[in-house]
Amino acid sequence: MSGTDPAIAYAREHHERFLSELQEFVSIPSVSTLSEHKGDMEHAAEWVAAQMHAVGLENVSILPTAGHPVVYGEWLHAPGKPTVLVYGHYDVQPADPLDEWLTPPFRATVLGDTMYGRGASDMKGNVHGTLKALEALRRNGGIPLNVKFLIEGEEEVGSRNLGGFIDKHQDLLRADLCLNADSGILAPDMPSIVYGLRGLAYFELWVYGPAQDLHSGLFGGSIANPAQVLCELVAGMHDANGRVTLPGYYENVRALTEQERADYARLPVTDEMWLAMTGSPQVTGEAGFSTKERTGARPTLEINGLLAGFTGEGAKTVLPAKAMAKISMRLVPYQDDTAIEGMLKKYVDEHAPDTVRWEVKKVTASAPGVLLDRASQGARAASAALRDTFGAEPIFVAEGGSVPIVTLLQQKLKLDSVLLGFGLPDDKIHGPNEKLHLPNYYRGIETFIRFFENVASAAN
């Protein structure tokens, strides 16, 4: 099929220019969380808008939010055909720790089949790839359906203004289907589609003791140390089997079916690969489940941060007045995300000694887990596009991460998403030496072309 598709042929002819455009994009340090990059964020938004113009999208605009703007563009000249809303983001994570990078994080260095640079995998490659697919279709017979692009600038800071933006622009964003390109596949030759996403609840637990930091020699051993109490509370949040002990935590957690367990067992991800990717000495987790089940199908509780007392160089003999843990839970579908805060508070209330005071603070609004319909029109279009591009049947997987926009679009616009992107598990997104596997970037463009074609022809 690919041999006769002029859009695919066009995409293959223009690898060199596409790559050089992507290098330009990745070299813009669009770090949304750092105010010193505000100018770079504007630059990146303008760069995306210019690309939209260049591929022929209309009504291109940089729309303000309370934070960084959204870049919007559309092509609505296929009456009777579905409208696909393409979702992506142009912002990236901070590059630190800088001294662990082997190449400059914002230079987009190409070495062989790999591009190194912050944002190359998450997700400038995928944003650029969807636009290049549109370009290839437009120059070779025309774009066969209606598309709208929503490329936001705050995904890496929790998409905090996106809900309000969607509320304000409901008509503009109305569509039949969302193509969410902020996703990945299992391995370079192993196409996959994410159909399950875990939800998220995120808290700070504060433990308070003395009114101010005290001299640990004069007072140590006679009053409760908040740092120690915090450690005791955290230590008790898992039992010896690695299960979360918050009361009621596993209510509504569905047992895996035989079929699902068989599907997980077939995933060609081994524990050895997992150790190589993470650098951890061993895998571990909830007893009775495999690594892929633990990250894809089971709810978890992780400590994201700890802070108490003196943490600088050397010795300060302080008995800290307070101690804090950042604690987040990944939730599976059917778990009630709004009940988690109460479970955490109940746990702390039952276990904290009277020698301290404590507080649980909600850090972000919680999001429930999501299950997408594997048989939807969009999922079938994506599946066929992957099969034709990679020459292998894609695997449906439930992912460990959370993509709040999927829930937002379901809740606010009744819009279902298809997750189709080309990151790899070892791309080191959010860490130093983030990379993009270029053969997948190119195959991604071809997959996007076929996806748009498949959605259009399914509507015939």
Place this chain on the structure above:
Amino acid sequence: MSGTDPAIAYAREHHERFLSELQEFVSIPSVSTLSEHKGDMEHAAEWVAAQMHAVGLENVSILPTAGHPVVYGEWLHAPGKPTVLVYGHYDVQPADPLDEWLTPPFRATVLGDTMYGRGASDMKGNVHGTLKALEALRRNGGIPLNVKFLIEGEEEVGSRNLGGFIDKHQDLLRADLCLNADSGILAPDMPSIVYGLRGLAYFELWVYGPAQDLHSGLFGGSIANPAQVLCELVAGMHDANGRVTLPGYYENVRALTEQERADYARLPVTDEMWLAMTGSPQVTGEAGFSTKERTGARPTLEINGLLAGFTGEGAKTVLPAKAMAKISMRLVPYQDDTAIEGMLKKYVDEHAPDTVRWEVKKVTASAPGVLLDRASQGARAASAALRDTFGAEPIFVAEGGSVPIVTLLQQKLKLDSVLLGFGLPDDKIHGPNEKLHLPNYYRGIETFIRFFENVASAAN
């Protein structure tokens, strides 16, 4: 006796001038740890040297160290009489948090019987008091013994250059006895002498997991989280009775005698006072011991700091690569301070799971606990001086803190110390609103006069 002692009478006649000199001294922001105060440190050293000149000391000099200098002065005109080395420090802790001070920390504000200001209690009042005692003696019959002053500028940063200084100036510092004025009493009308000091061992425990920070959604639940493992290790370092669980920790810890327990029980420090001083909701600690026993006579283990992952504002879903706890132990006499590191490593080795790597780093050289001879010449001279000044028999107490100089002088010069100073437990040393109780400052001068007289006459 005081009625007939002309030196005591002289001291009482000059309260006003002494107070105004002390205000000048406390108003110098001699913060040793902050480089922007280097000029103030020099100013404070010169101020002390000028005071030594004024009271008639000889060979006054500002002697360099690798850090802040030592101020030295001597009076050696009493052949056949003992030589007392007076120890003190002219540096102070930083004043922050500044916004919690009710008066400017470096203005030395006098309100009624109280002077507020950083360093007023720790320990400019005591340094100045020893010099005023010398002045009173010199102007009223002469200084009856030999004295040397060693006033350092780095006590608040761990006296880090003092060992080298003592090595270099062994002959200059040779004496029969050290009067260490960096001390306090139990309450305004309750004279006491510290005869026991706890030692210190200080470590960092690092737990390492993945090679770099990971996305907690993608990897959480499948590999060990170093922050959680650290919490589990810390939580296990005390048992349900508040006892430290490091293997061998209580070996060589002497049981309290009936007499010692009776002495502790007589101390007029109540748990209510302890809660008022600390602001903690409850006292707690090792089962079977009182608050004063827990801080004075029992070894402890405290968490001084915790650091892992993301600790800024908001949510970052990171699975941290490493986690760190600052852990210090206060050691009682006879505990082998050099064995503690091995005990900590053995504990971690026995309890850390194979899913992480770990490291114990020694932060400072350990110091053993110290017991001073309650029947020594110096202790008897101090005891009589306190009794005659306060009209009450002094109590001997073992303190929770550590004073490394006491150990240094024993090790390097075979010199025993007497701890005689006039701070109070609620003086808020190291915290905001540090204060000095002025009636005790004046009684301190009288006590120092009598102490020097007693040491001189005991040698007859």
